[in-house]
Amino acid sequence: MKRKFSLAHLTVLQWTPPEMIYNAKLIGYDYVGIRSIYMGLPGEPNYDLSKRDRLYQLTKTALEETGVKIHDIELAKIEKGRDVLSYEPAFEVAAELGATDVISSIWTDDKDYYLDQFARLCDMAKQYGLFVNLEFVTWAAVKNLKEAKEVINTVKRDNTGYLIDTLHFYRSKVSLSELDDIPQEKFRMVHICDGPSEIPTNKEDLxxxxxxxxxxxxxxxxxxxxxxxxxxxxxxLSLELPNLQYVRDYGYTEHARRCLETARRYFEVNDANCHCSHCN
Structure with missing residues (x-):
């Protein structure tokens, strides 16, 4: 089978969106996922394309010249003090640039609030043809698949599903059987990376x-x-694989290439050895 690979922005966060797109083409990625919703975190570059006309034009040109597509944008956080309607300019620009998906996660324990906000987020995203991928994060409020299922099953929007990050899946101790009752159409992308067997017990190490x-x-x-x-x-298959030591060792371009090369080799070997019906 022909696997499709995307380069997630967190892997190469110092690259601007157009730089990502040009390098993704050179390395061999099919898509990029850009962090165009600015969170204001320490050291985080601001790639808000809705407020930076030149960066928007450069990004649009890069897409046209390379044929690489933006698959998703992030991060539409659900948190107290931030109305999801503030994400509309980012959604509008994403749709203009051909993106189809947005990533969201939940960072408040107020269930009534986050269910209402997530439903509103999905409704607004639908106006722009965007599918909302809810990601559970090990140190967030919604931190495992069970809690994510509760959100999806409660809001009942047809443009929403699950974003599994393999690191969070492992560290939140989710079992493979928990995926069995989810229709495959609820999975449009997955963040892939590997990690150590030991699971930290404190938030800082996570x-x-x-x-x-x-x-x-x-x-x-x-x-x-x-x-x-x-x-x-x-x-x-979206490669979200930030590793500062690898970047110091190899630089961003070689790190991004190694991310793709190792993932392709891993899936080629496993697909060749798989005996399930869709692999044969």
Missing amino acids: IFTGREGRYYVGEGAIPIYDIVKKMGEDVV
């Missing part, structure tokens, strides 16, 4: 690996292939 120390696919203990196989052959 965050460190998540943002700075992920492994190349096949180098760690996460059953990535078994997870992805549950989602069907059309799921986009």
